[in-house]
Amino acid sequence: MDQGASGEESLAAVDIAPRLRHSALLAVAPSTLVPVSISNGSVATLEAPLIPERRDKLQPTSVTGNKRILLAAPRGYCAGVDRAVIAVEKALERYGAPVYVRKQIVHNIHVVRELESQGVIFVDEVAEVPEGSNIVFSAHGVSPMVVQQAEDRSLNAIDATCPLVTKVHREAVRFSGQDYHILLIGHEGHEEVEGTMGHAPENTSLVNDPDEADRIEVPVTENLIWLSQTTLSVDETMETVRRLRARFPHLQDPPSDDICYATQNRQVAIKKISPECDLVIVVGSPNSSNSVRLVEVALEYGAKASYRVDYASEIKQEWLEGVETIGVTSGASVPEILVDQTLADLADAGFTDVEEIRTAEEDLQFSLPKELRKDAAGNVDRTSLGGRNRS
Ligand code: SF4
Numbered sequence: 001m002d003q004g005a006s007g008e009e010s011l012a013a014v015d016i017a018p019r020l021r022h023s024a025l026l027a028v029a030p031s032t033l034v035p036v037s038i039s040n041g042s043v044a045t046l047e048a049p050l051i052p053e054r055r056d057k058l059q060p061t062s063v064t065g066n067k068r069i070l071l072a073a074p075r076g077y078c079a080g081v082d083r084a085v086i087a088v089e090k091a092l093e094r095y096g097a098p099v100y101v102r103k104q105i106v107h108n109i110h111v112v113r114e115l116e117s118q119g120v121i122f123v124d125e126v127a128e129v130p131e132g133s134n135i136v137f138s139a140h141g142v143s144p145m146v147v148q149q150a151e152d153r154s155l156n157a158i159d160a161t162c163p164l165v166t167k168v169h170r171e172a173v174r175f176s177g178q179d180y181h182i183l184l185i186g187h188e189g190h191e192e193v194e195g196t197m198g199h200a201p202e203n204t205s206l207v208n209d210p211d212e213a214d215r216i217e218v219p220v221t222e223n224l225i226w227l228s229q230t231t232l233s234v235d236e237t238m239e240t241v242r243r244l245r246a247r248f249p250h251l252q253d254p255p256s257d258d259i260c261y262a263t264q265n266r267q268v269a270i271k272k273i274s275p276e277c278d279l280v281i282v283v284g285s286p287n288s289s290n291s292v293r294l295v296e297v298a299l300e301y302g303a304k305a306s307y308r309v310d311y312a313s314e315i316k317q318e319w320l321e322g323v324e325t326i327g328v329t330s331g332a333s334v335p336e337i338l339v340d341q342t343l344a345d346l347a348d349a350g351f352t353d354v355e356e357i358r359t360a361e362e363d364l365q366f367s368l369p370k371e372l373r374k375d376a377a378g379n380v381d382r383t384s385l386g387g388r389n390r391s
Pocket residue numbers: 078079080081139162163164165230231260261262263290332
């Protein structure tokens with residue numbers, strides 16, 4: 001699969017133990033007091049967030065057959081999320097708290113709370129950030145206008161945009177410069193879509209779904225190309241393209257996949273297990289596009305029911321009635337500790353037989369944002385490759 005990330009964001013194939021990737025987030029036990037250095041030199045302690053515990057344990061159901069869990073793999077953290085979270089942690093380490101982050105660094109509430117407990121302040125817009133402060137742009141990317149706003153406020157900006165989103169930005173700039181009109185397939189209001197559209201605002205039209213493909217009006221019918229958000233359903237996107245092409249036969253394809261490797265791999269894994277599942281549980285936040293898509297894909301591929309939860313404590317006893325096989329997966333911004341908690345809670349209900357079904361290996365790592373590749377003294381930081389097992 002050609003992801004086409006290029007430029008200074010180097011890709012490296014490194015053998016990662018994927019389950020180690022969340023180690024830093026795991027390091028803080030619930031309700032631990034975490035020392036946080038403040039930029040004026042003092043140290044404060046903040047309470048780390050709790051993973052909510054359920055009031056009543058899940059109970060074994062009356063099902064007599066073999067209760068089992070099919071655990072999808074790959075699941076959880078992708079290379080872009082891992083890099084973005086490490087970037088914020090490194091910024092805290094280097095500059096001290098507070099570090100500001102525009103929007104949620106990644107779409108997962110636990111990750112956000114965890115970073116807040118370490119001294120990160122999340123804001124919606126750069127206008128909320130005091131002049132001269134440190135700000136991190138989220139993995140979803142920003143438009144050039146936001147970069148300019150940060151410069152106007154003399155902010156020290158660290159760009160944690162996923163390199164695979166940056167790749168789409170570059171495509172938008174390139175094709176717009178070549179007088180193409182871009183049909184961007186994506187969801188209105190999503191931060192990634194706002195960032196990508198902001199790179200070619202005059203020459204881009206947004207297509208939300210296949211139905212919109214049937215009615216969208218465009219200023220030209222020949223020089224047309226489609227691009228997409230990175231976290232969409234592969235099947236639905238192809239249907240949108242099919243319907244666009246039925247109306248605009250000259251529509252050109254992007255030079256490489258825009259739906260990223262992590263989104264595709266998690267969908268392939270859930271497609272594989274869903275036909276065998278009475279229930280599929282997707283761990284992920286409601287604003288996580290790829291997590292929401294996993295629920296849709298699970299239902300489409302044969303799961304009898306599917307629900308998304310932020311935390312295991314949201315699993316309802318009634319979901320388990322009559323269920324023999326449960327599929328479990330997680331979105332690309334979900335630390336594995338939340339999956340571990342899900343498996344532990346389901347074990348209370350008798351689901352102790354867990355089989356991992358792996359459909360792909362992932363070994364991609366991105367180097368950290370260039371602003372963090374050198375240490376405070378200007379020396380090259382040897383840990384600047386974005387995976388947690390780098391030493
Ligand atoms: Fe990058 Fe894909 Fe992860 Fe988004 S889901 S951060 S595009 S690797």
